[in-house]
Amino acid sequence: MKLLNKLPVTMVTIMLLLTLKTIAQNSGSLVPLPVSLTEKKGNSTLSGSVSIFCNEPSLFDALQLFNSQLALTSGIKSGKTANQQQADIIILKQQDYKSEQYSLNISPDKIVIKAATPQGVFYAGQTLMQLCPPEIFGNKKSIMGKIELPCMEIKDYPRFQYRGMHLDVCRHFFPKEFVMKYIDFIAMHKMNYFHFHLTDDQGWRIEIKKYPKLTEIGSKRKGTLIGSYSDVPHRFDTIAYGGYYTQDDIRQIVDYAAKRYVTVIPEIEMPGHAMAAIAAYPELSCTKKQIDVSTIWGVFDDVFCNRESTFEFMENVLTEVIALFPSPYIHIGGDECPKVRWKECPDCQNRMKEQGLKTEEELQSYFIHRMEKFLNSKGKQIIGWDEILEGGLAPNATVMSWRGIDGAIAAAKEKHYAIMTPGTHCYLDHYQSLSLNEPIAIGGYTPLMKVYDFEPIPSELTTDQQKYILGAQGNIWTEYILNEAHVEYMAFPRLCALAEVNWTPRERKNEADFKKRLIHHLLRLKAMNVNFAKHVFDPEVTTSANEKAELEITLTPMKASDIIRYAINHEPTDQDPIYTKPVTLTSASTFYCRAQGEVQGSLLSVTFYKSASFGANITLKHAASDRYPGAKGAATLVDGLKGGKRYDGQNWLGFSGDDMEAVIDLGSKKSISEVAVGSMDIKGSWIHPPKRLQVYTSNDGIDYKIVSDASAPLDFDGIAHSVTFKEEARYVKVIAQNQGIIPDGFQGAGHKAWLFIDEIMVK
Numbered sequence: 006m007k008l009l010n011k012l013p014v015t016m017v018t019i020m021l022l023l024t025l026k027t028i029a030q031n032s033g034s035l036v037p038l039p040v041s042l043t044e045k046k047g048n049s050t051l052s053g054s055v056s057i058f059c060n061e062p063s064l065f066d067a068l069q070l071f072n073s074q075l076a077l078t079s080g081i082k083s084g085k086t087a088n089q090q091q092a093d094i095i096i097l098k099q100q101d102y103k104s105e106q107y108s109l110n111i112s113p114d115k116i117v118i119k120a121a122t123p124q125g126v127f128y129a130g131q132t133l134m135q136l137c138p139p140e141i142f143g144n145k146k147s148i149m150g151k152i153e154l155p156c157m158e159i160k161d162y163p164r165f166q167y168r169g170m171h172l173d174v175c176r177h178f179f180p181k182e183f184v185m186k187y188i189d190f191i192a193m194h195k196m197n198y199f200h201f202h203l204t205d206d207q208g209w210r211i212e213i214k215k216y217p218k219l220t221e222i223g224s225k226r227k228g229t230l231i232g233s234y235s236d237v238p239h240r241f242d243t244i245a246y247g248g249y250y251t252q253d254d255i256r257q258i259v260d261y262a263a264k265r266y267v268t269v270i271p272e273i274e275m276p277g278h279a280m281a282a283i284a285a286y287p288e289l290s291c292t293k294k295q296i297d298v299s300t301i302w303g304v305f306d307d308v309f310c311n312r313e314s315t316f317e318f319m320e321n322v323l324t325e326v327i328a329l330f331p332s333p334y335i336h337i338g339g340d341e342c343p344k345v346r347w348k349e350c351p352d353c354q355n356r357m358k359e360q361g362l363k364t365e366e367e368l369q370s371y372f373i374h375r376m377e378k379f380l381n382s383k384g385k386q387i388i389g390w391d392e393i394l395e396g397g398l399a400p401n402a403t404v405m406s407w408r409g410i411d412g413a414i415a416a417a418k419e420k421h422y423a424i425m426t427p428g429t430h431c432y433l434d435h436y437q438s439l440s441l442n443e444p445i446a447i448g449g450y451t452p453l454m455k456v457y458d459f460e461p462i463p464s465e466l467t468t469d470q471q472k473y474i475l476g477a478q479g480n481i482w483t484e485y486i487l488n489e490a491h492v493e494y495m496a497f498p499r500l501c502a503l504a505e506v507n508w509t510p511r512e513r514k515n516e517a518d519f520k521k522r523l524i525h526h527l528l529r530l531k532a533m534n535v536n537f538a539k540h541v542f543d544p545e546v547t548t549s550a551n552e553k554a555e556l557e558i559t560l561t562p563m564k565a566s567d568i569i570r571y572a573i574n575h576e577p578t579d580q581d582p583i584y585t586k587p588v589t590l591t592s593a594s595t596f597y598c599r600a601q602g603e604v605q606g607s608l609l610s611v612t613f614y615k616s617a618s619f620g621a622n623i624t625l626k627h628a629a630s631d632r633y634p635g636a637k638g639a640a641t642l643v644d645g646l647k648g649g650k651r652y653d654g655q656n657w658l659g660f661s662g663d664d665m666e667a668v669i670d671l672g673s674k675k676s677i678s679e680v681a682v683g684s685m686d687i688k689g690s691w692i693h694p695p696k697r698l699q700v701y702t703s704n705d706g707i708d709y710k711i712v713s714d715a716s717a718p719l720d721f722d723g724i725a726h727s728v729t730f731k732e733e734a735r736y737v738k739v740i741a742q743n744q745g746i747i748p749d750g751f752q753g754a755g756h757k758a759w760l761f762i763d764e765i766m767v768k
């Protein structure tokens with residue numbers, strides 16, 4: 006470190022001006038936001054070689070990651086000094102701090118870090134990294150040998166002790182190098198647990214020496230579902246898929262995580278989600294029948310049997326797992342275990358009699374209790390999904406609440422620890438935007454700010470009960486996530502929001518401030534080559550019909566200074582115009598736009614389906630369901646836009662059991678010859694196309710005559726079902742008849758079918 010006051014004043018001024026931009030960006034861009042930050046006058050400069058004094062050797066090592074990134078990206082080396090007076094960075098043990106607490110005091114002549122533990126120093130180092138230019142997060146020399154840090158004082162510690170991220174490596178496998186990068190993500194956001202989902206129906210991914218077939222057979226499947234689970238019929242590829250971690254890989258991962266103060270919690274699923282293990286050792290199931298590793302997602306009946314030999318197997322597996330993972334916790338799954346096999350199995354039924362158990366839920370509870378007893382005897386605690394509450398909670402279990410927050414509330418009321426990971430806010434495999442261009446996801450809609458606004462402490466808990474909520478975790482299930490870039494896309498930036506949920510005091514959180522910091526934070530992720538989602542840079546797009554029946558498109562930029570380029574019928578390039586005022590589409594065409602900048606926004610598009618009914622008055626006999634009302638209500642059906650593949654989007658109206666009956670007023674008598682109705686067909690999600698399509702016309706809106714009546718199968722050209730006729734009329738009544746009750750042989754048989762309509766085009 007060099008002192009600024011040794012340089013001539015003019016040079017100092019020039020340097021200040023040059024660095025002002027970076028400083029202004031950096032000081033306000035920490036993610037997660039610290040407990041307190043006081044900006045002070047002046048800067049501190051890192052250059053040449055940095056000397057570090059530390060009064061406790063174990064604390065020095067915790068700054069190594071910062072030191073090595075600094076050296077790699079800027080060439081600035083650091084080393085120990087025994088002379089506190091001359092040190093650039095001083096690390097002092099502060100006995101009375103909490104375990105992850107630190108303070109960081111940057112003044113022009115020195116940087117002082119105080120902490121009680123290496124974790125505290127590590128987090129001070131992570132904060133220091135974020136105060137440096139974003140390129141420090143990269144893997145090459147890209148900083149010009151000198152770094153200016155704004156002077157400030159930070160006092161910081163986490164709100165919650167459990168700050169986790171999960172990764173499912175069973176549905177799709179990710180190599181250990183990526184798992185390590187994922188651990189980097191966790192650590193740089195001051196999170197401290199990695200939940201490693203290692204076994205499931207579609208693959209067993211950890212080597213167990215005593216049972217080699219678990220990986221020889223259980224880690225491989227013959228093919229994989231193509232497209233969505235809701236597609237009918239299901240289609241499969243026949244590409245062999247597999248992968249697993251050797252015990253050596255696991256040790257490397259655990260060691261890598263430990264250096265970043267991340268605890269790796271292995272999940273070994275039981276008694277459900279066990280098909281891969283059963284494929285390897287069929288005697289583990291009730292029927293003992295040979296089955297295949299699953300090629301499709303879901304919940305399956307073949308689960309572990311409650312036979313003595315299964316428990317012996319589980320204990321042997323866990324003995325090897327315990328030896329690999331120093332984590333105080335082992336996750337034993339416990340979710341989604343159907344009881345159909347147990348009901349038919351003499352061994353399971355005998356076990357119930359022997360134990361005096363009345364229901365199969367109690368039998369599941371017996372299974373979990375036994376495994377807990379075993380793990381407790383080895384000094385480990387169990388975590389289980391919230392189903393472990395059913396039939397009685399094991400004495401020391403921690404509950405991971407995923408089907409909402411009720412599991413955590415129930416656990417806390419029983420004085421059990423709980424981790425919050427409700428699907429609504431913490432499942433990062435859900436869609437993060439309503440855009441039609443999103444890659445296929447499992448469903449749901451969990452945008453960034455919904456994650457940010459998650460409050461882990463339920464209001465129904467008393468102060469005493471609140472202390473049982475350990476923190477929150479983000480889950481990434483990978484049924485629809487096939488590669489590393491896609492994991493990153495789903496994780497970011499929502500992981501950043503969750504980091505702040507877990508770390509930052511509730512009263513310090515602020516949406517607008519978070520977004521501002523995030524924009525700079527994403528440059529750090531860019532330096533790490535992370536494929537983060539770009540929605541935070543996207544303008545808001547709204548459309549309306551103008552008086553000339555043209556589609557008017559208005560963009561509201563994220564920031565007033567954003568430059569947005571647009572083009573018609575092709576992706577915008579640097580040569581295309583910059584948006585300044587609403588753009589009108591006069592004919593059927595596609596509008597594309599993208600925000601430009603240090604980070605580009607995502608490609609947004611609007612396709613205009615022009616017809617005589619565009620912008621017309623429309624009334625509906627039955628309102629659409631509250632769940633799927635469309636962005637503009639009934640007018641959604643004549644807004645010139647179609648809904649695409651996702652029924653949860655803005656452009657679909659959903660009718661549960663009801664017909665869609667619309668009257669459209671074309672304003673004056675017009676010559677018409679076709680009505681085309683866009684509908685959806687996802688029978689796996691209970692959504693059926695119309696059974697019948699009737700069109701009536703009228704000139705007074707009172708007396709109607711039928712002009713077309715077509716029954717399923719209706720003509721479908723990939724865009725809409727259409728019927729033709731020749732008429733002159735002002736009013737058009739369209740009835741798309743709901744399937745009614747779902748027939749046998751389909752998902753949801755016996756329930757009301759959904760009818761989804763996105764557009765009615767009169768031509």
Ligand code: ACM
Nearest residue numbers: 340341390407482
């Ligand atoms: C889960 O999502 N089945 C825990």
Ligand code: ZN
Nearest residue numbers: 291310350353
């Ligand atoms: Zn059985």
